[in-house]
Amino acid sequence: MDAPTPAVQVGYPELVDIFDDVFQYAGPLSHDTSPDQVPRWDSLQHIALVRAIETTFSIGLSMDEMMEIRSVGDIEAILRRHGV
Amino acid sequence: MTRSSARSDKHGLGMIAEPIASPRGGLSIDQIVDAAIDDAPSALRRRLVLQTVDWSGIPAPRVAGMIANLTRQGLALPRWLAGALLVAGHVLPAELVQTPDHRVLNQLNRYAADKEGAISAADIDPLAARENIEPDIVRAIVTRLRAMGASADACRLALAHWRDVPQAMRPIRPDLAAYLAALPPLKISVAGFSTTDPLAADLSSAFGAHGRNALVTQSDFGGAITALLQPDPGAEAHVVLMDLDGFAATDWRIPVSQIGDLMRERADILSNALDAFAARTSAPLLINCLPAPSAPTAGLLDRRYIAGRRQAVELVNGRLLEAADRHGNILVMDADQALxxxxxxxxxxxxxxxxxxxxxxxxxxxxxxxxFAEAWSLAMRGPAKVLALDLDNTLWGGTYGEDGLEGLACGEDFPGNAFRAFQQECLRLKQQGLLLVALSKNNADAVTVFERHPGMALKASDFAASAINWQPKPENIRRIAGELNLGLDSFVFIDDSPHEREAMRRLVPEVVVPELPEDPASRPLWLRGLKCTWPVRLTEEDARRSEMYAAERQARALKSSAATREDYLAGLEQRLIVETVNADTLGRVAQMHQRTNQFNLTTLRLTEAEIGAYVRDPKHGFAFLGRVADKFGDHGIVVAATISVEGSQAQIDTFLMSCRVIGREVERAFLGTLLTFLAKRGIERVVGRFAATAKNGLVRDFYAANGFARVDGTEEESSWAFDLRVQTPPRAEFVSVQLEA
Structure with missing residues (x-):
């Protein structure tokens, strides 16, 4: 069966799946989670992250938003702005 | 709104599920949902509420009550509603479940509830072969299969539908690596003219769907031509990703008259590289043609304008197809079809x-x-050889034994024209080399229908063999395979009866049994799309035409034949301009320091201010950049270095280059120029440092390859020295250099 779900401390539980899918990261997520804690979060996988956010939440991110994302908190702020 | 309220929202209505405190004492959302379920016929008619209900929160008796209510009113359960109920885990009465995918999910739901009626591979195969299953249904089936321990079946199904339903991979992701690892490996080398990492990642799922574990290696960024000229001898298959902007971006400073010439030259280089590839390896090369461009550069004249993108696409694609005509192992994948x-x-x-x-x-x-995976699989396997066709309601409408000759639908008029069109498609396949076989439960005289009925496109003589009798079809097909001396795996069985298909799948699993659409109108095009019948080789006539092409091309190719990497580089006419960094270029150089990962010797992330310090004081240091142009255009600033000086010794603090120009000797030319510059300034010894990161393995041997001697260090970090008093700085053969400092 599935591994135990990590504690969710973020407002969007879908992000746990996204981080698992994109970075194979199953550690705890918080607003402050950033590339420092997620080893595979490099510039290339950043593209995959943006794609996953766009498809999961059915929104389109702009280039500025793409650059704005430097932590999970940034993602949450963008999602709130998109009315997700 | 807060997320906790959304999570407790049992009807899945998302953010509007706040408890409603209506000033007039109105209904709560829960009450609205209950009311809609109670009066389902009316809710369905008015298309309200039921579409958005999360049925997993509704108890089974309420669902049963709703269905009974619909039935009482003579309403069938709509397919979307059946699907939603099944996805939520409900078990439906068998007579209300219409499609094969719904039937399987219903069976899995029943198994989950009472462990009865397990599923076998023969149930999953048709679903894996069937396209256009609703994404939610695919995902639900995958999830249930995994939960009942059929992880391999779950993986197989998820991979088969991955193109259209990528979300179905999620439930099996923990199992996928193990599933793929158990498949026979296939070493694939990937190259392109732009970033290939996303493709490389996707190829493993794509080839997994064809039963192979793809072990993908990627060439340097943009290294497609080099990869073709020096194909990795260990690769069992090669993939080259073509895209127009990466292949040839247009430089609008070049006069329009020359843009077309440059594109032709580019295409020649590719064409010659393909020839060189074919001369060096017989492993298959999968290369996509360029898809039709979405944004024209000449509006409606895009096809005619010499610098139109459409014209460029057609030129390049023409060359690709000619190369495929010349070389059997070059497979051009039609990107327009794929997309x-x-x-x-x-x-x-x-x-x-x-x-x-x-x-x-x-x-x-x-x-x-x-x-790409489809094209590879088809080329390796070859198309099917035999099309085994049922007669009644497959090749003609109606049943010969019951309706008689006059009652059969096939001819110029509706609805017989759909059957006639299907027969025409069978004739096409016959012309493309498939054998036709009639396989029917009928009296033997049914074969005379082809001669006696005026609407038939097929004639009895079109069939290489037939078995028209009352024996089981699996027995007949085995006998015919023996007669024709062909393996059963080269047979495709086409029959409108799900029972016959099921029997064939269970008793002769080697035979390919596609799911014939129920509606005769959709069958002719369906048969065209049936991939196991697609030809992989050209007919003789096509081959003759390609010989003609080849002669034409040989005359043209004499001009530019870049058959080796050296010739290619020489033909590029690369120019490197080395400058000291100034206020205008500082920003770009700092940005390169932040972003460059691969070709970066020390990965010191110097900021604008820090690089500025090198610029301001030439006694203590220098910051250099290099611009590269070649005959196809200007690449801009692609290489940079900072150097600090102490007395007669200099140290290269940073040295980095954009991966756009890797493999073209630019780095050698740049380093050589810097060393020459330093020698003229009276520097005697230059030290370079390499600090390993996860990404810069590419430059581990950079200093060694350029004449530096190792001073000390470990695998992780090493120092290298160049003695300018006795050593001559390296020169790059294929780059002309200009120093502006």
């Missing part, structure tokens, strides 16, 4: 292009990966 169901504007995502030179969107990349 056909994705709107052209969504083939690329500009943001990804500017961010990381990713040429195709996520959906398009996935579709291309699947088409």
């Amino acid at each position: 056909g169901d994705i709107p052209a504007a969504r083939h690329s995502d500009p943001k990804l292009w500017y961010y990381g030179r990713v040429a195709y969107s996520a959906d398009a990349t996935r579709a291309l990966a699947c088409a």
